[in-house]
Amino acid sequence: MLNSADTAFVDHLRGLLPEGTLHVPEPRYLEEPRGRWQGLAGVVAMPRTVAEVSVVVRACAEARVGLVPWGGGTGLVGGQLMSEGPLPVVLSLERMAALRGVYPDENVLVVEAGMILADVQRHAADAGRVFPLALASEGTCRIGGNLATNAGGLTVLRYGNARDLCLGIEAVLPDGSVFNGLKRLRKDNTGYDLRHLLIGAEGTLGLITAASLRLYPVPGVVGTALLAVESPAAALKLLSLAQARLSGMVSAFELIGRMGLEFLAEKIPEVKSPIGMPEWMVLIEIGMPAGFGVVEDHLGGLFEAALADGLVSDGVIAASEAQRAGLWRIREAMPEANRMIGAVSSHDISVPLGLVAEFIAKAGPRLAAIGNFRVNCFGHLGDGNLHYNVFPTFGRNRREYDGVRDAVKYCVHDLVDELGGSMSAEHGLGRLKVDDLERYGDPGKLSAMRAIKAALDPLGIMNPGAVLRR
Incomplete structure (x- = not known):
């Protein structure tokens, strides 16, 4: 049974932390993008160091007060708020957004969990590298939340999920102890991998406070095309053809249906498709080394081969950065139009x-x-x-x-x-899909998950009710 972060607890916590760490909950910490739930909080903690995070977690454990991690607030499954139960402490890492290290020759960037994803990408670019995680919310979401939810995004096809882009983490465990796992190693076979256990756990097993991130060389040239396909089955054949012709170079392959274009016409009419409104389209992007040929020629060859196979009927290849951005705007505006409807x-x-x-x-x-x-x-x-x-x-x-x-x-x-x-x-699962996990989850996996939760967080204070039912 959890206790509320009441006035007495907040006063006690305030005495353990530097002035200005605790704040009255603002509405942004209690809302989620779809407006389906209203969150609860006794106080919002904004620590500046991992030591301060440790103090907050240890105090919550001692008083058996729930703790809800808050990243950028962009999650769509309710993992960043509690809508019922004793008042929790909401812990935001937005003040922990420092760049801890850049290692271009190792293709590694070490950052704190509160850094906004777009800033991670910028630091990588400043080092002459790319951090390929790309999301619609990258201007507001934070890397700690991306790792906690194992975010996917537009480039998973080539680079993998957030899990695949992380070499090591620093985290505060449910008893307040600190896991110092910020290694920059590609190989480390020393027992259980706590990094992969905490990534994707949505703050239910610990709070990620920093991460060593994997960087990649910047592609020499990038090409983008929007192609009309006959069907989803044809789109899959086109994907296979693209990967055969351009092995390892396909970064994104997005399916777009006619209804999405109709929604844009209804709500965001300035965003238009240059090839009309076919039933199905594919937005494909490739990244190639410099000197590997003209990227538009490679995409043109793909289109001609697909046309000969009856897979595509029309298409356009971006001839400039502005045209490339325009093609991507079609895909990126779809969630916006969806919300409007x-x-x-x-x-x-x-x-x-x-x-x-x-x-x-x-x-x-x-x-x-x-x-x-x-x-x-x-x-x-x-x-x-x-x-x-x-x-x-x-x-x-x-x-x-x-x-x-x-x-x-x-x-x-x-x-x-x-x-x-x-x-x-x-x-992720958040609180929205807890019942779905129980309905569809493998019984053996569920049993193991509950055992892990009980072992690491026996008091049940870490993001209560997320992923697993309380």
Whole structure:
């Protein structure tokens, strides 16, 4: 049973920390982007050092007070707030945003967890390298939250998830002890890998305070194309063709459906597709070493080969940085248009690549048996991650569908499970998907997860109710 961060506890905590560390909760710490929950907090702690984080966690453990980590507040599954229960301490690492070290020859950057992702990318660029994690929220999300949720994004196809971009971490464990694991090693076979245990745990097993990040050389040239494809199945064949012709160079491969273009026309009409509104499109980006040829010629050759195979019908290759940005704006504006319309139920799912087309073909008719909807299906086709979002029909409001929201969710997730997929591809579980984990999770895995949680956080103070039910 947890206790509230009441006045007595806050006064005690204030006596342990430097002046100005504790703050009255502002609305931004108690809200989430979709506006579905309102969070609770007794106080917001903003430590400046790992030692101060340790003090906060140890005090919470001694008083059995819950602790909720807050990164940039951009999470979409409610992992950054508690909406019920005893008042927790919200801990923000936004003051821990320092650059601790740059090692260009090792392709390593060491940063504190509160650094905004765009600043991580900037520091990498200043060192003549690239940190390839790319998200729509990169101007506000923080690297600690990216690691805590094992964020995906646009370049997973080439570089992997956040987990794959991290060599070591520093973290504060549930008893307040500090795990000093900021090694810059590619190889370290010394027992259990706590780094990988804490990455993706969403703050339920410890708080990541700093990380050693993997950098990459900057591609000599980058090419981008928007291609109209006949179907999702054709898009997958195009992906296979692109990887065969441009091995290791395909950075992004995004599927875009016609409904997404219609949403843009409805809500953000200044964002237009240069090839009209085909049923399906693919946005592909490649990065090549300098001197490897003209990038537009490589993309043009891919288009001609795909056209000969009947996979594409139209396309455009960016001839300038402005045109490249314009093509990416189509993809990046889609979540914005989605928010303006308001989804009945949004789904961040993944299925095996070979079954993506089958999923899309089956999901529509199953949803039609529940009611009339508009579906915007788009996402990172290169790694099998789709954002399959269900919306009201034109002229209706999502609140009119409250009675069928759960039915829609289970319709989609049941099919994902049948196909051996995941109902959480890159956004994490948070509190939104706790029941989904219980419904679809492997029993052996769930048992092991609960045992790990009980061993590391026996008091249950770390992000209570996230990932696993309290």
